[in-house]
Amino acid sequence: MKQWMLWAAVAAIVTVAIIGTVSHQVPVRPRTDRAEGDPLRLVSLSPSVTEILFELGLEENLIGVSTACTYPDEAADIRRVGDMGAPDLELVQAIAPDLLIATSFRDTEMVRVIEATGAEVLLVDQGCLDEVVDSIRVIGRAAGHEERAANYAQGLRARIEEATVTVPEGERPRVFVELSPQPLSTGAKGTFLDDLIVRAGGSNIAHDMGTPWTRISPDEVVAHDPEIIIIAYMMDGDTQQSLERRVGWGRVSAVRTGWVIDTIDEDLIMRPGPRLVDGLEELGDLFRRYREQEQQ
Amino acid sequence: MNALEIRDLTCGYGDEPVIRGVTLEVSRGEFLGILGPNGSGKTTLIRAVTGLLEPMGGEVLIEGADVRRLQPREIARRVACVMQDTAIAPAIGNLAFSVREIVGMGRTPYLSRTGWATDEDRRAVADAMQLAEVEHLADRAITELSGGERQRAFIAMALAQGCDTVMLDEPTNHLDIAHQIGILDLFARLNEREGTTVVGIFHDLNLAAEYCERVVLLKDGRLAESGPPAEVFTADVIRSVYGAEVIVGTSPSSGRPHVFVGRG
Amino acid sequence: MTGGQKLARGIIILGAALVVSFGWALIAGHARVPVRGLFSEQYAGLVRIRAARALLGIIVGAGLSVSGVILQGVLRNPLADPYVLGVSSGAGVGAALAMLAGLAAMGAWVVPGAAFIGAVLAILLVYLLAREGKAVPVYTLLLAGVIVNSVAGSFLIFLVHTTIARGEGLHSVMWWLLGSLQVLEPGRVIAAGAAVGLGVLITLFFTRDLNVLSIGEEPAAHLGLRVERTKKLLFVVASLVTGAAVAASGLIGFVGLIVPHGVRLVVGPDNKVLVPLSALAGAVFLVIADIIARTILPAGELPIGVITAFLGGPFFLYLLRRQRRGGVQ
Numbered sequence: 001m002k003q004w005m006l007w008a009a010v011a012a013i014v015t016v017a018i019i020g021t022v023s024h025q026v027p028v029r030p031r032t033d034r035a036e037g038d039p040l041r042l043v044s045l046s047p048s049v050t051e052i053l054f055e056l057g058l059e060e061n062l063i064g065v066s067t068a069c070t071y072p073d074e075a076a077d078i079r080r081v082g083d084m085g086a087p088d089l090e091l092v093q094a095i096a097p098d099l100l101i102a103t104s105f106r107d108t109e110m111v112r113v114i115e116a117t118g119a120e121v122l123l124v125d126q127g128c129l130d131e132v133v134d135s136i137r138v139i140g141r142a143a144g145h146e147e148r149a150a151n152y153a154q155g156l157r158a159r160i161e162e163a164t165v166t167v168p169e170g171e172r173p174r175v176f177v178e179l180s181p182q183p184l185s186t187g188a189k190g191t192f193l194d195d196l197i198v199r200a201g202g203s204n205i206a207h208d209m210g211t212p213w214t215r216i217s218p219d220e221v222v223a224h225d226p227e228i229i230i231i232a233y234m235m236d237g238d239t240q241q242s243l244e245r246r247v248g249w250g251r252v253s254a255v256r257t258g259w260v261i262d263t264i265d266e267d268l269i270m271r272p273g274p275r276l277v278d279g280l281e282e283l284g285d286l287f288r289r290y291r292e293q294e295q296q
Numbered sequence: 297m298n299a300l301e302i303r304d305l306t307c308g309y310g311d312e313p314v315i316r317g318v319t320l321e322v323s324r325g326e327f328l329g330i331l332g333p334n335g336s337g338k339t340t341l342i343r344a345v346t347g348l349l350e351p352m353g354g355e356v357l358i359e360g361a362d363v364r365r366l367q368p369r370e371i372a373r374r375v376a377c378v379m380q381d382t383a384i385a386p387a388i389g390n391l392a393f394s395v396r397e398i399v400g401m402g403r404t405p406y407l408s409r410t411g412w413a414t415d416e417d418r419r420a421v422a423d424a425m426q427l428a429e430v431e432h433l434a435d436r437a438i439t440e441l442s443g444g445e446r447q448r449a450f451i452a453m454a455l456a457q458g459c460d461t462v463m464l465d466e467p468t469n470h471l472d473i474a475h476q477i478g479i480l481d482l483f484a485r486l487n488e489r490e491g492t493t494v495v496g497i498f499h500d501l502n503l504a505a506e507y508c509e510r511v512v513l514l515k516d517g518r519l520a521e522s523g524p525p526a527e528v529f530t531a532d533v534i535r536s537v538y539g540a541e542v543i544v545g546t547s548p549s550s551g552r553p554h555v556f557v558g559r560g
Numbered sequence: 561m562t563g564g565q566k567l568a569r570g571i572i573i574l575g576a577a578l579v580v581s582f583g584w585a586l587i588a589g590h591a592r593v594p595v596r597g598l599f600s601e602q603y604a605g606l607v608r609i610r611a612a613r614a615l616l617g618i619i620v621g622a623g624l625s626v627s628g629v630i631l632q633g634v635l636r637n638p639l640a641d642p643y644v645l646g647v648s649s650g651a652g653v654g655a656a657l658a659m660l661a662g663l664a665a666m667g668a669w670v671v672p673g674a675a676f677i678g679a680v681l682a683i684l685l686v687y688l689l690a691r692e693g694k695a696v697p698v699y700t701l702l703l704a705g706v707i708v709n710s711v712a713g714s715f716l717i718f719l720v721h722t723t724i725a726r727g728e729g730l731h732s733v734m735w736w737l738l739g740s741l742q743v744l745e746p747g748r749v750i751a752a753g754a755a756v757g758l759g760v761l762i763t764l765f766f767t768r769d770l771n772v773l774s775i776g777e778e779p780a781a782h783l784g785l786r787v788e789r790t791k792k793l794l795f796v797v798a799s800l801v802t803g804a805a806v807a808a809s810g811l812i813g814f815v816g817l818i819v820p821h822g823v824r825l826v827v828g829p830d831n832k833v834l835v836p837l838s839a840l841a842g843a844v845f846l847v848i849a850d851i852i853a854r855t856i857l858p859a860g861e862l863p864i865g866v867i868t869a870f871l872g873g874p875f876f877l878y879l880l881r882r883q884r885r886g887g888v889q
Binding site for chain 3: 006009013016023024025028067080088089093094107110
């Protein structure tokens, strides 16, 4: 190698670093500028929290969201401050929120670092459906809209009660929700997905898998012989394979009778937010239609 | 005091002795050849003398001092070695050490861990390069040299060690006849002018006969014969040590013995 | 120019570069910090975060570079590097085991200590696998490195997956595998700094030994070097330094290859000059690479291992070709 190649490489690295330095810089908002009665500045690191904040009418307060926050459409206009659970600590400091709400962190040490900058951190649990509804109250209380949140949660709870059906065990359709084809994965007991299936009158074949979000082997699925298979791929890259062409799946009830459903918006059953109730209602309709067809 | 004294030395690798009870004295200023069939323990003997191998029995004295009591650095100031082929670490492109730097490594036994070479060291390096006739190669990368040039550079390195005794392990093995003679002439000069003791392993009986005052023959790790070439190189001795039929004649120029191959 | 002059000049130039890049690292980032804001209370938090990162970059960059120089010297192989030879992965396995066993809370020394043990085992394994008699052939060594790397890598993935099932902090392990200078615990910087500082200091006392080893182990022994003892000690130093770097910042590859060869290109092969200057150049290199990692995306950061691999991969292939054509075995 010639020395000029070394210097060229050094120059290229330095140039890239300079370009990076001068682009995407956000001015730092001094915390000392804060006055009593200023609106609360919020950052959401999870799509479900973002949806809840919009539902509570707090979108004006929302100054930062994660890259995963795509609903509602207006969320696209808000500054992205990092990936879900992995905020850009610099951006968080620069925009100086009062409260940062998340469902998880990639590294729990981040919480300490963020709190050291003067922001409060609220971690909400959204495991099962009840926790999702409860989290609305918690978020509302923290954001100073306790009453509105309580009313909204109340309304959701009523809709949930409404949509929860009592079906004897024997009449429940066996349901498998496929979250990704490779590896094959689904949700078991302790997830809101399992909650939705059971409340809507179905029987989740993965209910007793042990771990909440879990992998499942194809032979387990075939052995449980699901009557309904719901395709709900979370990753954009996943495309539905033809289930009949999978080895051994041709004899699964759902595949034989054509009850492989991919028309449900996966966000409705996979995003732990207020729209889960919509998902619950859709699943209820689906299972009812299946039972009616069975009875004919 | 003798340059080297080897007393009833037994040593080898693991539990297996290669050298079995060798006793040998090398006086100062001697030019001694060590010969013997493959596997007879010649290289092992050098390793024992320079402290690389711990003796299993007997002892080795360098200028009267027991090798086991000397630090490796102290040994390296007394005895220098030239190996038959030094494998230099591979380097990318021309980023290898220069000949001057390699020769400078010969000063290692005199330098502290952190110190730089002094004027004295640089002088020793310059003298050694002059003696080994590699001054014109001083700034070339060692990896760029031919086999003969490279061997001369390593000889210069050994000379820079400033030792009174130099041990050679078949230093001309892979070289053509011109380089062989050139290098052995160099050591002969060194031996005559500076009084350096030279102990060399030879593969070639005729080269040994030409240059050595005395030769010793090793067989199966034992000293088989010792004496001036004219006494040792006889058809009977060669047969018993090497198991080969040869005819011994005389060189027309030096009068020293010359071994001819006797085809069976 | 004599070695001393080269060294003095190199220290001045690279020292200045280090000061400049450290200052630059304080200003660069997604949050705008003006130069005159560096000492004001308003930006103190940001400046502290960036200073800690830059400091870790200096430590890790210096450590990985010196580790590369040591491995290249002791193994007599210009393609040796802690990442290529699987030493980093070995350290990674050690560190990950300690983290997942929950030992990290016992003190800042536990994870680097476990990483050190992993690194020592990996070096030993690679060395023993590759050795043929007294020689360690260049390509066999690389192959042994590939094997150790892939075994350690699979084991790491296994660890990550078993923790996925338990729903534990796997994301941080995944992230850490790609390398990041993000500093969340100051204790780790101090532990890494102490270990790397000690390792580099020891190495400075063995630069002549590294030079002499380049002519082979037996010739080196004839020059008065205690070869076996020196090799063992330098392997331990390389493991210590690599382990500390990996424990603090994850798997950042190819630094030990890029930096020493870059420095050699300018100052030549003398380790007396090469070791200190590689430490400095490695520090500057990683601080600047981290500036790129933190600023190249509009939000969030790129794992710094991606950047070093992007540079180091092609460089490695280039060296491999040169080695085949021009090297002397």
